[in-house]
Amino acid sequence: MNDIGEFSLLLALATALYGCVAYVMSARGNRIDLYLSADKTPFIVWGCVALSSVCLMRGFLTNDFSLQYVWAYSNIELDTFYKVSSFWGGQKGSLLFWTLLLSSYMLVVHFQNRKKNLRVVPYAMAVMLVIIVFFLFLINFSTNPFERIPLPPEDGRGLNPLLQNYWMVIHPPTLYLGYVGFTVPFAFAVAALISKDLDDGWIRMTRKWTLISWFFLCMGNLFGASWAYVELGWGGYWAWDPVENAAFMPLLVATAYLHSVMIQEKKDMMKVWNMSLVLLTFAMTIFGTFITRSGLIQSVHTFDEATLGYYFLAFLFFIIVSCVGLIISRLPLLKSTNELDSFLSRESSFLFNNLVLLGIAFATFWGTIFPIISEAVRGVKITVGPPFYNQVNVPIGLALLALIGIGPVIAWRRATFSNLKKNFLRPVAAAIIAAVVLLPFIPLGSRTEIYTYITFVLCVFVLTSILTEFYKGMVSRMGLHDETAVGALATVTWRNKRRYGGYIVHIGVVLIFAGIAGSQAYGTHTEKHLKIGDSFEIRGYTITYEKLVAVEATNVKTRIIAQLAVERDGKRYWTGHPEKEFYKGQNQPVSEVDVLSTWKEDLYMILADFREDESATIKVYVNPMVSWMWTGGWIIAFGSMISMWPDRLEQRRRLERVRRQDHLFPSPAQE
Amino acid sequence: MGFIHFLELILIVVILLAVGIPLFGKLKSKKLVEPIDVSSDTYKHLLMRKEETLISIKELEFDYSTDKISELDYKDLLRKLEKEAEGILVNMDRLEQERRKNKSHKPI
Secondary structure (H helix, E strand, C coil): CHHHHHHHHHHHHHHHHHHHHHHHHHHHHCEHHHHHHHCCHHHHHHHHHHHHHHHHHHHHHCCCCCEHHHHHHCCCCCCHHHHHHHCCCCHHHHHHHHHHHHHHHHHHHHHHHCCCCCCCHHHHHHHHHHHHHHHHHHHHHCCCCCCECCCCCCCCCCCCHHHCCHHHHHHHHHHHHHHHHCHHHHHHHHHHHHHCCCCCHHHHHHHHHHHHHHHHHHHHHHHHHHHHHHHHCCCCCCCCCHHHHHHHHHHHHHHHHHHHHHHHHHHCCCHHHHHHHHHHHHHHHHHHHHHHHHCCCCCCCCCCCCCCHHHHHHHHHHHHHHHHHHHHHCHHHHCCCCCCCCCCCHHHHHHHHHHHHHHHHHHHHHHHHHHHHHHHHHCCCCCCCHHHHHHHHHHHHHHHHHHHHHHHHCCCCCCCHHHHHHHHHHHHHHHHHHHHHHCCCCCCCCHHHHHHHHHHHHHHHHHHHHHHHHHHHHHHHHHHCCCCHHHHHHHHHHHCHHHHHHHHHHHHHHHHHHHHHHHHHHCEEEEEEECCCCEEEECCEEEEEEEEEEEECCCCEEEEEEEEEEEECCEEEEEECCEEEEECCCCCCEEECEEEECCCEEEEEEEEEECCCCCEEEEEEEEECHHHHHHHHHHHHHHHHHHHCCCHHHHHHHHHHHHHHHHHCCCHHHC | CCHHHHHHHHHHHHHHHHHHHHHHCCCCCCECCCCCCHHHHHHHHHHHHHHHHHHHHHHHHHHHHCCCCCHHHHHHHHHHHHHHHHHHHHHHHHHHHHHHHHHHHCCC
């Protein structure tokens, strides 16, 4: 099976290479025979990569330690659940997994578009195949997951204990689905540039793909934060680590694109800007891959054998140079004839939103690459820490939060100042009331506290602004139809999925802002060395160290569990069980935290150390409002689902457009 | 020849057949797309603009019903959008007529 897996990777590479050439030649030579030949390659490439993935997965499930990759990331005792996730636990498998996802996306795109817009589609398929060729080249010749060990050992080294967490089973595939998904809009954008078919067609063809990729990238970031929170055991969820930043930057640029593309759809403007944003988003995903695989920047998330940096850097350079060249050569075709109707319009607020999002992305990018630049220029690697990011990004983030509230109130094209004043009345009044009510409860002694206060006030402003929009939509619907309030609200949301789905996503974002502000400003922690029976207090909780238990969980894992009784107002409230896990063959134990999560705050416990006399060092954090962030994430997921849900009216409009176009100008392939 | 090599050979043959068959069919004379026709592109663009303009009119009405713009601005923008839509429809009609005329002049 391993031979077949390895061989099918070579076949996939050869087929993908042929596919690239055949697609381009079919488009350039206007040859349908070549196109139909090339059109078989997405399926073949996907089949070969899937076969290879099945072979590797079989290696994990059958403990085939003759494969170096299986030996390095699995062992006999590993749960089947984690054996599956070991597939993407290391560099070799993660690249194969990436290629599998990309070829799967390509296959879906192929089935969706094989008979549509044949001037653009062959080039788009060729672009996707070029990217697949790059990954397959690396897998075949630089980091082969089917590399053998001549004398197979009896057992493997095992998966890094930090990765043995359910979030790590979900987080990487989700993030990859986002990263890889942006290849589709990128491929269509490049194809539109090459074929000079630069109207909105490529945007419409990729609108859903962009939303789906954004959704996965957003969820991937949140799942990653959840993993860091429960597994890394330092009490936080985000450390502005280079790899976290690498996943965050494409999300920011993609968010900017999602907003600005609406202006192009409505006003036929900003073609160069949108094209640049799509290309930048894709470049950022490759940059993220470069960060995790270059070994140039230290992070807990980088792969052990990070040796592929220069390949990715070269590929990134190739993408940027060729895309910038293409855009410049097509500038005359990308010119817009339309202008903004008014400075006071939703379009303008979207432009500001774009600038703010790109500002945060740039600051994050600068902080991420600063160690590389400082080492290259001064010979000393200077790492930029959270204070830099917080100082720069927090004020810009607050401007972004304000814009989320301002946007919905302003009309498209042109807003009337007097109506604007009227519409801002409720959100501003709510914000003022919140500011007054919160003032006695929130200390304003430090910059962080002031920022937090502003964040809470702005959150109230934004929430009121969005909820007012729902209310107005509902009332407007009720005025026209005989419907109940709930019915009208549901209908108005369902009939305008993009608009109201977006508003729901914004509500989720507001909760995330509030959660971050609350947990960053008002968190507290303490560290105590305790003997059995000792107690201490933190934020109204009385914590008593009751016992320490050792459990042989499996043949390779021993758990040392501390039992801590938590009392509040004299009553037993909860029992915490933070633990340390010792894995056979691993030098460092892993902390498993225990968290009591409520809407108000998280009580977060870590067993930092223990001694033979059963005394233990316990760290306890009280992190306010962390659960608001996770709730915000689920609300974003819900809002995204509504936005992504197929719109029958839109489909009907598209079919009608295609029917009229084909009726008047039939293409040979459709005849 | 071992079983694995036999399987590999089968895979190669299947792939070669899959990508090769279309090249040896009777499709060589057929074209993938019509030569670039400016009027086709313009028509496609107009269809999209028509759709977007109609959506903009609906959104304008919604914005007006939710009191985001004054009656004066609403009427002004509506007039502008209707003029835009009218221009698009006129251009589409012209292209459709031209196309039909060209089709009817084509030798059989």
